[in-house]
Amino acid sequence: MINRIALLMLCCVFLAARAPAEQAPAAAPQSAIRAGKFIDVESGRTLSDQIILIRGTKIEAVGPDLKVPEGVPVIDLSNMWVLPGLVDCHTHLADAHDSEPLNVLKRTAVEMAYFNIPNAQVTLMAGFTTVRDVGVYRALNDVAMRDAIAQGIFAGPRMYVAGAYITISEGAGDMTGLAPDIQLPRDLRFGVANSPWEVRERIRELAHRGADHIKVLSTGAVLTHGSNPKSIEFTPEELRAAVEEAHNFGLRVAAHAHAAEGIKNAIRAGVASIEHSTLIDDEGIALAKQHGTYLVMDIYDGECIQTQADEPADFLEHDRDLDEAQRRNFTKALRAGVKMAYGTDAGVCPHGLNARQFAFMVKYGMTPMQAIQSATVNAADLIGHSELFGSIAAGKSADIIAVKSDPLADIHVLEHVAFVMKEGAVYKRE
């Protein structure tokens, strides 16, 4: 899938990394993109005829009158709409797309690692050059996947990972539904905690093992056996301990929460984002606004839960009524001006379909530009790396995609990305 330009660039990066210390490093390779239409997510406007100069993995300059130095290869996207690489703030790339979580127990950790490589590849090819991955049943598989992609072992988006789920015993992020006398190995129960001090202990270990953020499960879940999405799981004390301990290591906290009280407990504790936010009430919306908490509302994946033939009956029962409530609350929170970042819970729907949520966000009240901003500038702000990605600007990573018609006129266009560049390397060009 990686084309020749990408291979050449990867090859150059690789050679540069291996050059003996005494040799002067070769100048990073340059390229340029001619963008017919350029969606400027920072100003919310579409510009025409822009040149993007790229050096190595970074954007060097952007503007209408830039001169392309002689000999620098030009990628001609003059008949396309160019925009920043997309960001999904809620994925599970290191877990299989499988409606039955207990199927994790049928595969070794090594099988899981190999079989999930395509999840990363299809996500990148769909135009998502960065993801915030928010939990994995086999602890630290996501850390390994992130590092393998970063080292160029296989193609995938830049990943920020949680390492495991911080959850109560038999809670939303635990492996539930087993006979009580079955003992799971530690990597399948890595994040289980039942007091503020146990929460701190798990977070200390995850921080040490390479997590980029912490995922806590504040309420029950839809896709967990024996769970009730309307129940409260972690207490306010435990959530405060999670945020304080994560902050000690410079990490932000993402809280899974469906029930209104669980959402408010997590916002008051100081989490960076509420995942799902399904039953958020007026007080929760006001609190999110006051605290600057992001909502990451996966308003598309109910389609998959309701239509997958093998969806367990108890999950369908949990999900009943929640999809419509979540979509109504998305509109309410949007109108109230709460910060929103794009997150699909990819893995619930098959990986690589991430862009299908854009149309739902527009249907439920966003302008197409707002929807695109949720997956670019807002997502980068939530992850805490606006200096690196989220817009096409000098100094940022050369993460650039293009589509063949105007996504502001028809947001579905983003479901068919024709060009993908990540860190200056071209991965897809139709």
Ligand SMILES: [Zn+2]
């Ligand atoms: Zn999730």
